[in-house]
Structures are given as C-alpha cells and as structure tokens.
Amino acid sequence: MAFDSLGAFIKAADEIGEARFVDSADLDVDVGCLAELSTERKGPMLVFDNFAEYPRGYRVCSNALQTPRRLALAMGFPFDAHPVELVRLWKERRRTNAPIPPTMVTEGPIFDRLQSGDDVDVNSFPTPKWHSDDGGRYIGTADMVVMRDPEADWINVGVYRGMIQARDRISLWINDGNHGRIIAERYWAQGRAAPAAVVLGCDPLTWMTASMSPPFGVSEYDVAGAYRGSPVELVPLPDTGLPVPATAEIVLEGEIPPPSEESAHEGPFGEWPGYYSHEGNEAVLRIKRIYHRARPILLGAPPNRPLVTGPTAVPSIAVQAWEHLDRTGITDIAGVWAFSHQLMLVVALKQRHAGHAKQALLTLASLRAGGMKCFYVAVDEDIDPSNIDEVVWAMCTRVDPSSDVDVIHKAWTADLDPRLTPAQRESGDLTMGRMMIDACRPFAWRDRFPKPNVFAADERRQVETKWRDLLEGFGQRPGPRKTG
Ligand SMILES: Cc1cc2nc3c(=O)[nH]c(=O)nc-3n(C[C@H](O)[C@H](O)[C@H](O)COP(=O)(O)O)c2cc1C
The missing domain is CATH 2.30.110.10 (Electron Transport, Fmn-binding Protein; Chain A)
Structure with a gap:
C-alpha cells in the first residue's frame, strides 16, 4: 500500500x-x-x-x-x-x-x-x-x-x-x-x-x-x-x-x-x-x-557516520549494482550489498568458471552511479553479503593478499572524500584508488577447500523452530535468505 x-x-x-x-x-x-x-x-x-x-x-x-x-x-x-x-x-x-x-x-x-x-x-x-x-x-x-x-x-x-x-x-x-x-x-x-x-x-x-x-x-x-x-x-x-x-x-x-x-x-x-x-x-x-x-x-535525513548502511536501511546502490551485473550478463548472483553507505560493495555469487568472480568485480567497478567508492568484494554464495561479520570472515580466510587483491589507480571520487590530500583538492585532482578483493574460494581447487564448521541451513532451521522460545532471548536474526 x-x-x-x-x-x-x-x-x-x-x-x-x-x-x-x-x-x-x-x-x-x-x-x-x-x-x-x-x-x-x-x-x-x-x-x-x-x-x-x-x-x-x-x-x-x-x-x-x-x-x-x-x-x-x-x-x-x-x-x-x-x-x-x-x-x-x-x-x-x-x-x-x-x-x-x-x-x-x-x-x-x-x-x-x-x-x-x-x-x-x-x-x-x-x-x-x-x-x-x-x-x-x-x-x-x-x-x-x-x-x-x-x-x-x-x-x-x-x-x-x-x-x-x-x-x-x-x-x-x-x-x-x-x-x-x-x-x-x-x-x-x-x-x-x-x-x-x-x-x-x-x-x-x-x-x-x-x-x-x-x-x-x-x-x-x-x-x-x-x-x-x-x-x-x-x-x-x-x-x-x-x-x-x-x-x-x-x-x-x-x-x-x-x-x-x-x-x-x-x-x-x-x-x-x-x-x-x-x-x-x-x-x-x-x-x-x-x-x-x-x-x-x-x-530530516541528517548524514550520520555510515557505520553500517546509510540513509536507507537497504542501500539503493546495491539494487543498481545488481541490475548492472544482470545487464552485463554476469550470472549466478546470490546477492549484492553495500556497506558504509556505498563505499564498499559486496557481491555473493556461485562461481561457474575460472575468472567468474573477477569478472563480477570488474563489472561492479565500472558502475557509474555514486562515484565515491573504495572497496569491491566478491564472496561465495554461502556468505551473506549483508552480514559484515561473514564478509570479514571470508576476507580473512579465503584471500591470499599477494594474489587475490587488485588496485585500480586514479578512479573518480567526490570532494566529500576525506582521504583526498590538500594538494589534490587544490589542483582539482578528485581521484582515488579502489581495491577489488576476490574473497571466494580459489576456483581451481574450490572442492578441496576446507569445509566450514557451521551447521547446514536446514539443520539450523529445524533447531531454530524447535527451540524458538529459548532462542528469542538470543537477539534478533533476519529471516532466511534466498540464494540463486
Ligand atoms: C540524504 C541525502 C542528501 C544528499 N545531499 C546532496 C547534496 O547536498 N548535494 C548533491 O548534489 N547531492 C546530494 N545527494 C545525492 C543526490 O540527491 C543524488 O545524487 C540524486 O540522484 C541527484 O539527482 P539528480 O541527478 O536528478 O540531480 C543526497 C542524497 C541523499 C540521500
């Protein structure tokens, strides 16, 4: 309504x-x-x-x-x-x-x-x-x-x-x-x-x-x-x-x-x-x-520190980024999210072929909307892209920093960017680097990557239903996520 x-x-x-x-x-x-x-x-x-x-x-x-x-x-x-x-x-x-x-x-x-x-x-x-x-x-x-x-x-x-x-x-x-x-x-x-x-x-x-x-x-x-x-x-x-x-x-x-x-x-x-x-x-x-x-x-919509999302709880930039991935033919997207308003974009996907995650990252990096961004992260479909704890866990355990990180130099930013140097501001050089992080399991040996020690989704659901009253005291959890 x-x-x-x-x-x-x-x-x-x-x-x-x-x-x-x-x-x-x-x-x-x-x-x-x-x-x-x-x-x-x-x-x-x-x-x-x-x-x-x-x-x-x-x-x-x-x-x-x-x-x-x-x-x-x-x-x-x-x-x-x-x-x-x-x-x-x-x-x-x-x-x-x-x-x-x-x-x-x-x-x-x-x-x-x-x-x-x-x-x-x-x-x-x-x-x-x-x-x-x-x-x-x-x-x-x-x-x-x-x-x-x-x-x-x-x-x-x-x-x-x-x-x-x-x-x-x-x-x-x-x-x-x-x-x-x-x-x-x-x-x-x-x-x-x-x-x-x-x-x-x-x-x-x-x-x-x-x-x-x-x-x-x-x-x-x-x-x-x-x-x-x-x-x-x-x-x-x-x-x-x-x-x-x-x-x-x-x-x-x-x-x-x-x-x-x-x-x-x-x-x-x-x-x-x-x-x-x-x-x-x-x-x-x-x-x-x-x-x-x-x-x-x-x-009023006062701009507060974007500790999690931004002025809206569901970031509109994530909607635009997902559309952009669809338009360019990147398949098997499980979800897209943005943290710190729009400064970090995360895509979760089911890897189909070698280089799939990198393709998604390159596509995200070419999104025009909202010029000021810093980080692009790709995660596997078992990671909830809207859950910062899971995203950081993937970054800390599935990334080899010497080979899974790419840096783009001198991309578009805005004069609200606090990291612009005084000299850049004076000369009008409103550009900033960006980082692409492939936090997916390496495609070539993904089947041999160590198994995570979490219960399967259906086991968790069964326990959550059986122990609903007990779990109510544990704090709020969002509803189930659709993947694929
Ligand atoms: C809460 C909020 C405040 C904004 N403040 C400004 C602003 O002061 N100046 C500006 O140019 N854009 C600001 N924006 C972004 C623009 O509204 C946004 O880029 C919009 O798409 C511009 O519309 P236009 O392209 O039709 O001009 C703000 C957005 C939000 C959500």
Missing part, C-alpha cells in the same frame, strides 16, 4: 512499533544527537514535537527509512524478508513496473497556509542543528528540489542539502553532474534565474526516489509512481507552475539566480562519509512564497 503523506507513514510505522514520539527536545543538541544514536542502534523513526518558541504541532521527523522493516513498510514488502531479499524485490519492482506518471490535482493540504512578500520566514519552522560543528541550520536534508528543464519540458527532482541563510534565502549545494545542476546551468546560460521549489517533507518513498538518479529526461516522480504502484498526486504551484506533492508538509517556492549574481557561503556540514569535508560558496534559492500544512512536519 502506498502512503499518501508523511503523516500516514508515521501512523503506520507507529502501529508496527517502529516510531517514537519525543516532546520538548532541544533543537541545538537533542534532536541531532538522538537521530545519530537511533541510527547507530538501528532504532526507531523519531517524531519530535513541542519545541520551545514554536507552536505545538510544528514537528520534525528523522530516521524514516533506517530499518529494513520501515523500508519494507514504505515499499509494501514483507516485514520479515531478509535484507538481501529486499534488494532482490526492489530490483524486481524496478524491472516489472513501468514508470507511472503523476496525476495533477488542483487542491491539497499543502495550501493550508501561505507566507508571501515580507511575511516569508523560513525560520518559522523548527530546524535542528544536526551536528554541533555545522555552519548553520540545515532545513534541507530530506528535501526534494523540483525544477523544469527549460529545453525539454520535463521535471527533475533531486535531494540537495539546503542551509538557512536569511528569512527568505537558503543555499543549495548541487554537485556538478547532478541533473539539477545541469538544469540550473541551462537557465543561467540564458541569463535567467532557475525557477525552483523545495519540498521539505512528503511520503518517504517519494523522497527516497528523488535521491536516486534515473537517466536525464526521466522524472523521479514517474519512478516514484512505479515504486508506489500508484501515481503521486501533484499540484502546480501558483507562481512557477512547478508540481509538488499535494500532501507535502512545507514547500519553498522561488528561483535560483546564477551564482555570479548571488551566492552564499555554506557549510561546513557533517556529511555522509562521516566527516566535515566540504564548504564553500554555493547557489541560493530566493524564496518568494512558502506553503505549508497547518501542522507541518519537517522531514
């Missing part, structure tokens, strides 16, 4: 015990720090209310999709599915669901309240300091920046961090090469400001789609419809005509002038690799109108 608003998703998450409501938290430390702790502990979605100096009902929601159960809830997948099975189901949905274009409506709760002219004040919404050393208040972390391509009339939606600069200004950091940047530059090349709308809260699945990158010319709204299984309902904004979800929480409408005309210093901001690695002069949104619901919820 698709959720038609953030509020509906919160209600459903609460019903399955995945949400916690927090009253009177402090915006300077409590909200950001609780979000960080919940991320690290794979804790609940947090909904904060009753901030000092703000009306009750002006809320902040964080950690929306950070457990497999919440991601499954958003996508309508079984709650007890193994994480790798969720990747497979997601990939399947991308394959079978044609894009579903949005439907246009004329009304929606987003028009409950309007600020315009001198009344515009983006500070009217409680905005946390997500980390203590942030250079400002980032109202845009789980935002959606909506723009129309001036040359081809399609709508792009992207997630770009937005920092409050003044009551009617936020800065936006849009990476070179991202579609939003290309579109803004098309307006700037015509000597015009780019009309833009920034959505600050909507159903989390639509938001998540905006952080993925379909080909240029394909709207993320169409992809969101496919993921939802039903169209996103959009309303055109009065000033720019830009379409936004009718049930969005808060929308800023305005324009992004060429940076030569106006820009602002933004950052530093504690970013997703876990460091403060980028700040500088960036484009700004001149806000002309703000629309919001009567009791708005600001959706």
Whole structure:
C-alpha cells in the first residue's frame, strides 16, 4: 500500500512499533544527537514535537527509512524478508513496473497556509542543528528540489542539502553532474534565474526516489509512481507552475539566480562519509512564497557516520549494482550489498568458471552511479553479503593478499572524500584508488577447500523452530535468505 503523506507513514510505522514520539527536545543538541544514536542502534523513526518558541504541532521527523522493516513498510514488502531479499524485490519492482506518471490535482493540504512578500520566514519552522560543528541550520536534508528543464519540458527532482541563510534565502549545494545542476546551468546560460521549489517533507518513498538518479529526461516522480504502484498526486504551484506533492508538509517556492549574481557561503556540514569535508560558496534559492500544512512536519535525513548502511536501511546502490551485473550478463548472483553507505560493495555469487568472480568485480567497478567508492568484494554464495561479520570472515580466510587483491589507480571520487590530500583538492585532482578483493574460494581447487564448521541451513532451521522460545532471548536474526 502506498502512503499518501508523511503523516500516514508515521501512523503506520507507529502501529508496527517502529516510531517514537519525543516532546520538548532541544533543537541545538537533542534532536541531532538522538537521530545519530537511533541510527547507530538501528532504532526507531523519531517524531519530535513541542519545541520551545514554536507552536505545538510544528514537528520534525528523522530516521524514516533506517530499518529494513520501515523500508519494507514504505515499499509494501514483507516485514520479515531478509535484507538481501529486499534488494532482490526492489530490483524486481524496478524491472516489472513501468514508470507511472503523476496525476495533477488542483487542491491539497499543502495550501493550508501561505507566507508571501515580507511575511516569508523560513525560520518559522523548527530546524535542528544536526551536528554541533555545522555552519548553520540545515532545513534541507530530506528535501526534494523540483525544477523544469527549460529545453525539454520535463521535471527533475533531486535531494540537495539546503542551509538557512536569511528569512527568505537558503543555499543549495548541487554537485556538478547532478541533473539539477545541469538544469540550473541551462537557465543561467540564458541569463535567467532557475525557477525552483523545495519540498521539505512528503511520503518517504517519494523522497527516497528523488535521491536516486534515473537517466536525464526521466522524472523521479514517474519512478516514484512505479515504486508506489500508484501515481503521486501533484499540484502546480501558483507562481512557477512547478508540481509538488499535494500532501507535502512545507514547500519553498522561488528561483535560483546564477551564482555570479548571488551566492552564499555554506557549510561546513557533517556529511555522509562521516566527516566535515566540504564548504564553500554555493547557489541560493530566493524564496518568494512558502506553503505549508497547518501542522507541518519537517522531514530530516541528517548524514550520520555510515557505520553500517546509510540513509536507507537497504542501500539503493546495491539494487543498481545488481541490475548492472544482470545487464552485463554476469550470472549466478546470490546477492549484492553495500556497506558504509556505498563505499564498499559486496557481491555473493556461485562461481561457474575460472575468472567468474573477477569478472563480477570488474563489472561492479565500472558502475557509474555514486562515484565515491573504495572497496569491491566478491564472496561465495554461502556468505551473506549483508552480514559484515561473514564478509570479514571470508576476507580473512579465503584471500591470499599477494594474489587475490587488485588496485585500480586514479578512479573518480567526490570532494566529500576525506582521504583526498590538500594538494589534490587544490589542483582539482578528485581521484582515488579502489581495491577489488576476490574473497571466494580459489576456483581451481574450490572442492578441496576446507569445509566450514557451521551447521547446514536446514539443520539450523529445524533447531531454530524447535527451540524458538529459548532462542528469542538470543537477539534478533533476519529471516532466511534466498540464494540463486
Ligand atoms: C540524504 C541525502 C542528501 C544528499 N545531499 C546532496 C547534496 O547536498 N548535494 C548533491 O548534489 N547531492 C546530494 N545527494 C545525492 C543526490 O540527491 C543524488 O545524487 C540524486 O540522484 C541527484 O539527482 P539528480 O541527478 O536528478 O540531480 C543526497 C542524497 C541523499 C540521500
């Protein structure tokens, strides 16, 4: 079932015990720090209310999709599915669901309240300091920046961090090469400001789609419809005509002038690799109108250290990497996973021939999406690629470091990469090495490789069923994994 608003998703998450409501938290430390702790502990979605100096009902929601159960809830997948099975189901949905274009409506709760002219004040919404050393208040972390391509009339939606600069200004950091940047530059090349709308809260699945990158010319709204299984309902904004979800929480409408005309210093901001690695002069949104619901919820996705996965419990990069392997004809993939957001990609496969694992690694290394990566690992199909303990065990016992590791020099990275040297930054050399690790049993003598000392899957299942009550006290385990 698709959720038609953030509020509906919160209600459903609460019903399955995945949400916690927090009253009177402090915006300077409590909200950001609780979000960080919940991320690290794979804790609940947090909904904060009753901030000092703000009306009750002006809320902040964080950690929306950070457990497999919440991601499954958003996508309508079984709650007890193994994480790798969720990747497979997601990939399947991308394959079978044609894009579903949005439907246009004329009304929606987003028009409950309007600020315009001198009344515009983006500070009217409680905005946390997500980390203590942030250079400002980032109202845009789980935002959606909506723009129309001036040359081809399609709508792009992207997630770009937005920092409050003044009551009617936020800065936006849009990476070179991202579609939003290309579109803004098309307006700037015509000597015009780019009309833009920034959505600050909507159903989390639509938001998540905006952080993925379909080909240029394909709207993320169409992809969101496919993921939802039903169209996103959009309303055109009065000033720019830009379409936004009718049930969005808060929308800023305005324009992004060429940076030569106006820009602002933004950052530093504690970013997703876990460091403060980028700040500088960036484009700004001149806000002309703000629309919001009567009791708005600001959706936040603060970048916390990616100790396990990233902003979503099931990494979308794993879905794209698996598709890429399928497309290039690499067979017998048992699963794909990504750790530390996207910095380490792991493929599990049943080796069919000599060099099969190396072929998979080379293919993974050619994936364009998400430029900044470091490690690619191939493991046999008996290893759960989403279980870091099993992956490390395979790396420590099936790899001869003198022959099973290859290093690629000078590959693409991003300026968020903390390992770039100061000299590289100064010269614009945004490149980094990458490592491919073949942690599969050597193909030629795989049948003679020592046998692991673990019980077979069916024996474990039988014991788990027989001793269910006893095992409940042992901690949570994910459901069975499908291989092949
Ligand atoms: C939580 C989150 C924050 C992000 N912040 C930024 C950002 O500040 N700037 C940026 O260029 N990309 C950021 N991204 C990545 C882009 O949203 C992503 O590359 C997206 O595909 C860009 O869409 P586009 O190609 O349509 O422009 C972020 C992604 C997520 C999930």
